[in-house]
Amino acid sequence: MTDGEETEMRAVSSYWSTRSEDLNRGFVHPPLDYEQELLEAIRMGNESKALEALHKINTLEAATLAGYPLRSKKNSLIASCTLFTRAIIRGGVNPETAFQLSDTIIRDIENTAGLEQLLLFEYEMVLQFIAIMKREKEILHYSHIVNLSIYYIREHICRELTLGRIARHAGVHPSYLSDRFKRETGMALTEFINRRRIEESKSILIHSNQSISDISLMFKLCSQSYYTQLFKKYTGKTPGQYRKERG
Template identity: 65%
Template sequence: MKKPSRSENQPPYYVSSRMQYLRDNFIHPPFDYEHEMLEAIRFGDENRAMDMLRKINELEAAVLATYPLRSKKNALIASCTLYTRAIIKGGIDPEVAFHLSDTMILEIEKIGDVERLMHFEYEMLVQFVAMVRSEKAELPYSHIVNLAIHYIREHIFEELSLQKIADVLQVHPSYLSDRFKRETSSSITTFINRRKIEESKHLLTHTNQSISEIAFTFKFCNQSYYTQLFRNFTGMTPGKFRAGGVNRS
């Protein structure tokens, strides 16, 4: 039996769109440009981030909707999503990052002309970078504790432990545990679990994933343990939180 070719597996609208792009000589911006810009955002480097955005905008933009205004809005919303993930990697609390993202998207939708959207694109970038810079200024801990916190935030969906983090940072677990508890007033295990619970709130609020799936996503041993931790940190179950039993402002 003949195996279908890659092109035969593609939906018709993708094929026709791809052909139009080729006819128009359109090429998406180099991935390196995007990667460098997101890394600059992650580290709070406004000058480098703005420079890369200008380079990207010198290229022809993709058409993401029939009308130019809607197309530009869609492009900015996509960028907003990428920026949000970049600042979470940079150490911003996920709930804070997603709140900024929601605010930016609402602002994008209010704007009624393409020229204003073009200006807002740079304003939005500055807002995301400013949040990373603010976070860096607010971390009063030692270098080793800051490294541990950033590692936890970047690997929040993985199985995390004191031993694993100490191995990554190349320090003795007892030393890391003592420094972390002394400076943050929290054990590293409690800090990890609190971060996982905080990030899981976004999935409860904005996705249809089941509670058991969310527990699995954050590498909790089972749903019961996740529910117990959620209640310990928030005073309610994940189900009650999802149903709207908390002020999320």
């Protein structure tokens, strides 16, 4: 018998063993329609429908995916995270943005020590994917030039961002981009960049032990005091207060 044939036999044997256990205890997976309903709600950025679909799924018995409940639930959430990632990509989210969110959430899942916290985190996870979906849908109303600029800013948020560099990427004159960006978004390009840097820095504050000074340098803000000033302007809290509350 070849190695391939042995692997196939083990897979078949494992399948029927699991199938037998499920039949003996009368377990049936949640209807596929429920999962599709949840994924479509996430893709459309519909919070209420997504939470309703997730609740319907969670009223049913969950599959056993490991030898003990905590690991089983973690495995289930990681699988869901993968599906949610594909759902928002289909909805128009930049794949790199979606995968970065997925990486962050999977680390959060692994770092969660209690089953009850995981059950709550599942709903939070859905809301995080929907928040990204809503944010991406907002820019669909902008012109191609402004969208190009926004995507460039997001992908290079930890680099030096100048009007000239962004305008070159968009293929227009800097003054034209500056005027058009403000007319369409309602804010100056510099303010948009600063807001985006503060938004991105929130996750770093919560999920890392980096100093506030190092985070300000990471996002190319000239000093810790300037970073703190901007953070408080847009959130009403200092970075230290935000980290303490969310950490």
